[in-house]
Amino acid sequence: MSILTHIAGWPLLAALALVVVPRNYRVIIRAIAVLATLISAVLAVKMFCQFVPGAAGFQFEQQIPWVESLGISYHVGVDGLNVGLILMGAIVAFAAALCSWEIQTREKEFYILLLVMTGGILGAFASLDLFFFYFLHELALVPTFIMIGVWGRGENKNYATFQITLYLSIGALIALIGLIALYLQSGANTFDIPKIIEHAKTNPLAVNAQNFIFPLLLFGFGILVSLWPFHSWAPLGYGVAPSPTAMLHAGVLKKFGLYGLIRIALPLLPQAAQSWAHFLALLCVGNILYVGWVAMRQKDLNLLIGNSSVAHMGFIFLGIASLNLIGVTGAVLIMVAHGFLAALTFALSGYIYKQTGTLEISALGGLCRKLPFIGTVLLMAAMAGCGLPGFANFVGEATVFFGAWKMFPAITIIALWGALVIGGIYMTRAIRNVLHGPLPEKWNSLSDANLWRKLPYAILLVSLLVFGFWPKLLTEKINPDAQKIVAVVTGNAIAASPTSASAANFIAQK
Amino acid sequence: MLEIPVIGLGLVLMLADLFVPAERRRFIGYAAIVALGVLLVTSLSGNGSCGQFGTAFGGMFVNDALSLFFKQLFIVAAILVLFMAAEFSDKLAEGSVAEYYSLILFALAGMLFAASSNDFTMLFVSIELITITFYVLVSFQRSKLQSLEAGVKYLILGALSSSFMVFGIALIWGTTGELNFTKLAAVAPQFADSRIFLLGVLLVLVGLGFKIAAFPFQIWAPDVYQGAPTPTTAFLAIGSKAAGFVLLLRVLFNAVPSVTAHWANLLIVISGITILYGNLCAIPQRNLKRLLGYSSIAQAGYLLLGVAALNASGQSALLYYLAGYLFTVLAAFLVIALVLRQLDTDDISGLAGLNQRSPLLAATLTIAMVSLTGIPPLAGFFGKFVLLKAVIEAAQTTGNHGYYCLAFTALAGVIISLYYYFGIIRAIYWSKEAGDLSVIELSSPAKLSLWICIAGIFWLGLFPNTVLNITNLAAAALGK
Numbered sequence: 001m002s003i004l005t006h007i008a009g010w011p012l013l014a015a016l017a018l019v020v021v022p023r024n025y026r027v028i029i030r031a032i033a034v035l036a037t038l039i040s041a042v043l044a045v046k047m048f049c050q051f052v053p054g055a056a057g058f059q060f061e062q063q064i065p066w067v068e069s070l071g072i073s074y075h076v077g078v079d080g081l082n083v084g085l086i087l088m089g090a091i092v093a094f095a096a097a098l099c100s101w102e103i104q105t106r107e108k109e110f111y112i113l114l115l116v117m118t119g120g121i122l123g124a125f126a127s128l129d130l131f132f133f134y135f136l137h138e139l140a141l142v143p144t145f146i147m148i149g150v151w152g153r154g155e156n157k158n159y160a161t162f163q164i165t166l167y168l169s170i171g172a173l174i175a176l177i178g179l180i181a182l183y184l185q186s187g188a189n190t191f192d193i194p195k196i197i198e199h200a201k202t203n204p205l206a207v208n209a210q211n212f213i214f215p216l217l218l219f220g221f222g223i224l225v226s227l228w229p230f231h232s233w234a235p236l237g238y239g240v241a242p243s244p245t246a247m248l249h250a251g252v253l254k255k256f257g258l259y260g261l262i263r264i265a266l267p268l269l270p271q272a273a274q275s276w277a278h279f280l281a282l283l284c285v286g287n288i289l290y291v292g293w294v295a296m297r298q299k300d301l302n303l304l305i306g307n308s309s310v311a312h313m314g315f316i317f318l319g320i321a322s323l324n325l326i327g328v329t330g331a332v333l334i335m336v337a338h339g340f341l342a343a344l345t346f347a348l349s350g351y352i353y354k355q356t357g358t359l360e361i362s363a364l365g366g367l368c369r370k371l372p373f374i375g376t377v378l379l380m381a382a383m384a385g386c387g388l389p390g391f392a393n394f395v396g397e398a399t400v401f402f403g404a405w406k407m408f409p410a411i412t413i414i415a416l417w418g419a420l421v422i423g424g425i426y427m428t429r430a431i432r433n434v435l436h437g438p439l440p441e442k443w444n445s446l447s448d449a450n451l452w453r454k455l456p457y458a459i460l461l462v463s464l465l466v467f468g469f470w471p472k473l474l475t476e477k478i479n480p481d482a483q484k485i486v487a488v489v490t491g492n493a494i495a496a497s498p499t500s501a502s503a504a505n506f507i508a509q510k
Numbered sequence: 511m512l513e514i515p516v517i518g519l520g521l522v523l524m525l526a527d528l529f530v531p532a533e534r535r536r537f538i539g540y541a542a543i544v545a546l547g548v549l550l551v552t553s554l555s556g557n558g559s560c561g562q563f564g565t566a567f568g569g570m571f572v573n574d575a576l577s578l579f580f581k582q583l584f585i586v587a588a589i590l591v592l593f594m595a596a597e598f599s600d601k602l603a604e605g606s607v608a609e610y611y612s613l614i615l616f617a618l619a620g621m622l623f624a625a626s627s628n629d630f631t632m633l634f635v636s637i638e639l640i641t642i643t644f645y646v647l648v649s650f651q652r653s654k655l656q657s658l659e660a661g662v663k664y665l666i667l668g669a670l671s672s673s674f675m676v677f678g679i680a681l682i683w684g685t686t687g688e689l690n691f692t693k694l695a696a697v698a699p700q701f702a703d704s705r706i707f708l709l710g711v712l713l714v715l716v717g718l719g720f721k722i723a724a725f726p727f728q729i730w731a732p733d734v735y736q737g738a739p740t741p742t743t744a745f746l747a748i749g750s751k752a753a754g755f756v757l758l759l760r761v762l763f764n765a766v767p768s769v770t771a772h773w774a775n776l777l778i779v780i781s782g783i784t785i786l787y788g789n790l791c792a793i794p795q796r797n798l799k800r801l802l803g804y805s806s807i808a809q810a811g812y813l814l815l816g817v818a819a820l821n822a823s824g825q826s827a828l829l830y831y832l833a834g835y836l837f838t839v840l841a842a843f844l845v846i847a848l849v850l851r852q853l854d855t856d857d858i859s860g861l862a863g864l865n866q867r868s869p870l871l872a873a874t875l876t877i878a879m880v881s882l883t884g885i886p887p888l889a890g891f892f893g894k895f896v897l898l899k900a901v902i903e904a905a906q907t908t909g910n911h912g913y914y915c916l917a918f919t920a921l922a923g924v925i926i927s928l929y930y931y932f933g934i935i936r937a938i939y940w941s942k943e944a945g946d947l948s949v950i951e952l953s954s955p956a957k958l959s960l961w962i963c964i965a966g967i968f969w970l971g972l973f974p975n976t977v978l979n980i981t982n983l984a985a986a987a988l989g990k
Contacts, residue, residue: 135886173921180902
């Protein structure tokens with residue numbers, strides 16, 4: 001059995017085991033959930049270390065036929081594009097399980113859903129079969145709605161649940177139509193992604209079919225990733241979601257759509273990708289500029305983080321739209337980096353909410369005095385959010401800008417401005433209002449995280465710093481496989497140019 | 511031949527009524543279940559006459575992969591409905607449960623004949639056998655006004671649709687001189703321009719549309735579902751509907767394939783409107799059985815996707831979806847029968863606190879609702895997936911953009927249905943005012959039937975290979 005099956009399988013097995021554990025054994029329930037996610041995180045680290053950069057084909061592959069008549073098989077494997085995502089997903093899931101101490105009611109159900117979500121999304125990232133790719137994502141998506149609906153906070157809970165369910169279901173189902181159409185149009189009579197790509201090399205899809213399917217995938221996946229103007233569910237949903245759910249969704253699950261675009265849409269629909277790239281780049285401006293501007297106006301810390309996370313998606317879309325090696329590499333880098341960052345910020349805001357019962361920025365202030373650890377981590381997360389060098393986000397964003405410059409100079413300038421100025425404004429302002437200034441009387445009783453509670457924040461922060469200082473860990477893995485995708489899209493197989501590969505590394509060193 | 515033992519069994523049960531004391535009569539049902547189980551096993555093993563494919567009675571009766579698939583489906587449905595009836599027996603009139611059992615078996619015999627009919631006479635006789643038995647089954651709670659009202663409604667509308675159908679059959683026979691499906695298929699192309707012939711086919715479809723509760727012949731469904739005794743409703747929802755579908759498939763693809771080929775748009779429109787109607791009307795419902803009545807209309811719409819696609823993968827998908835629907839809908843009605851038998855209302859609020867009263871019932875109903883919505887990893891998801899695939903395949907092979915619209919309509923239906931199916935789940939787990947929290951005792955047969963349904967839902971969702979191969983074979987039999 002492939003290590004990937006273990007990574008996705010342990011959380012699902014643990015979810016099954018929890019079904020039979022009586023609900024008043026709270027400690028055991030928690031322990032099982034934390035242990036299962038820890039196992040998959042450790043296995044993911046092991047897999048990441050064993051991964052051979054640039055090896056041909058997929059690694060840690062496993063294939064079991066499932067429905068022969070339709071050509072569906074359980075097929076998992078990793079290459080440079082998803083190895084980082086699986087590592088990130090497993091680590092974030094472990095952190096989310098650790099952060100779930102804030103859940104005090106119906107813990108059993110919560111942990112079952114959390115584990116199903118974890119197993120589903122890790123499986124979806126590992127999957128090399130279109131059917132399982134979708135199936136496992138959907139398996140992970142539905143628990144999100146239930147978790148927000150049941151354990152969500154605030155008065156807006158029902159409306160936010162309603163909106164996120166509606167948006168994400170529509171997005172997922174549009175993508176499903178696109179995926180089925182792709183399967184039928186490819187003529188390969190298999191759901192196996194590598195086989196379809198191989199088949200498409202000799203029998204490319206007709207251009208009008210591509211132009212029909214690409215928008216389905218773009219908007220279907222786009223809605224899942226909160227592409228402007230379909231983003232309004234995200235800040236609202238994350239605002240009310242319990243923090244483990246927000247961590248897993250914003251950090252990991254949301255990357256599914258982006259990964260789908262890179263893994264499936266670009267290599268299979270190259271012509272359509274080229275003709276839609278400009279349009280996508282224009283929508284990115286909406287994400288970066290408009291949503292960034294909205295984020296500046298937020299009065300609630302969680303809404304601010306939610307909007308900022310939507311704005312960050314713009315950079316990834318820009319990287320994808322640039323359709324060149326540096327851009328796509330950068331996009332994958334940000335996907336990993338933003339996963340850690342989003343999880344970290346939502347975990348921190350969850351801690352503050354648990355302590356104070358509010359995230360109203362004007363009601364907070366001076367928290368750094370009472371919460372030195374949480375405050376410091378929040379400060380660092382905010383710095384990572386506005387792209388400070390040293391954090392993984394900087395590497396990704398800078399790489400994307402380098403990649404996009406050739407294709408869309410004007411948009412890149414706007415995006416740079418959005419990243420540096422707008423991001424800087426709302427992040428520093430939030431930091432000043434939440435952490436510094438006079439401490440209101442009522443917050444004198446706050447207490448900082450103890451050693452055990454510090455663990456998830458520390459893990460996420462360390463991950464951000466590790467990939468920030470040694471981005472080569474990721475870039476050397478991403479580069480060869482991003483190269484393959486880009487070669488298909490641009491139609492001419494550029495030899496893996498040392499300049500472009502080293503450009504990413506060069507930025508990384510800075 | 512499975513029909514003869516089933517009818518014989520029905521007669522034996524009626525006779526047993528004479529000799530078994532009233533308080534033991536519910537156990538007659540278990541005997542019937544065992545007998546049907548034996549029949550099912552023999553039909554599955556392929557021994558005896560079930561495995562011999564061919565026609566009989568001058569081509570009126572056909573035994574092929576399709577009929578075998580449906581017969582097995584009907585027998586499984588009848589077994590589970592008998593379990594439900596045994597649990598429900600104390601709500602029926604004193605000592606009349608054996609009659610109820612035998613009526614279920616007669617309806618089952620009608621369904622078995624329907625699965626094998628290859629002739630319009632046979633079609634009409636089997637439909638009437640099913641429908642007339644159901645008139646009695648629907649109004650079986652003679653002391654309950656609602657049940658009688660439902661019976662009258664079903665009788666009037668059922669009789670109306672039967673008359674449409676028989677009129678249609680007369681027109682078809684009048685123009686072509688053929689009643690046999692196989693022979694009709696050979697001569698039908700000559701009558702492609704004959705309006706009377708086309709009207710005849712259309713009227714037959716009206717009659718079948720009534721059975722499957724497709725728009726615009728769905729009016730009866732919510733009222734009858736609400737008023738009828740729960741086991742009857744369950745049998746209506748799966749047995750009667752599946753019988754309608756097997757006849758629809760036979761008529762459209764065996765008898766008049768040349769006409770059907772031109773009716774793609776009609777079928778697309780009916781399917782789309784049925785989906786939207788059922789789902790939209792289900793939203794405001796508070797009565798559980800009524801809600802499931804509307805949901806069954808919506809499900810008929812999804813099943814019609816497989817008909818409208820006009821290709822083998824659509825037919826295969828339809829059969830697959832029906833198999834999943836069998837376990838799902840029976841699971842839902844089993845729970846309703848068990849939970850609400852002490853209550854006088856069927857209101858959703860009756861489910862409050864169910865997860866404390868009986869975790870098994872709560873879990874079963876949740877699984878059934880999630881599967882009806884079409885969420886992985888349950889049967890409903892894979893069923894909807896193959897149906898959608900068939901529709902998109904039709905869109906790509908025929909170039910008819912209506913199919914894309916249909917696919918999007920189906921998705922809109924899925925999203926709408928999230929609301930009311932999850933409303934039920936919310937009522938189970940998160941109701942504020944849970945009044946009665948007494949534990950619901952389940953008999954071991956009831957538990958067994960619940961576990962069968964759960965296993966079926968998961969099996970069809972997680973391991974679709976076996977059943978999909980069977981449905982592919984059955985659909986291939988239809989194309990011949």
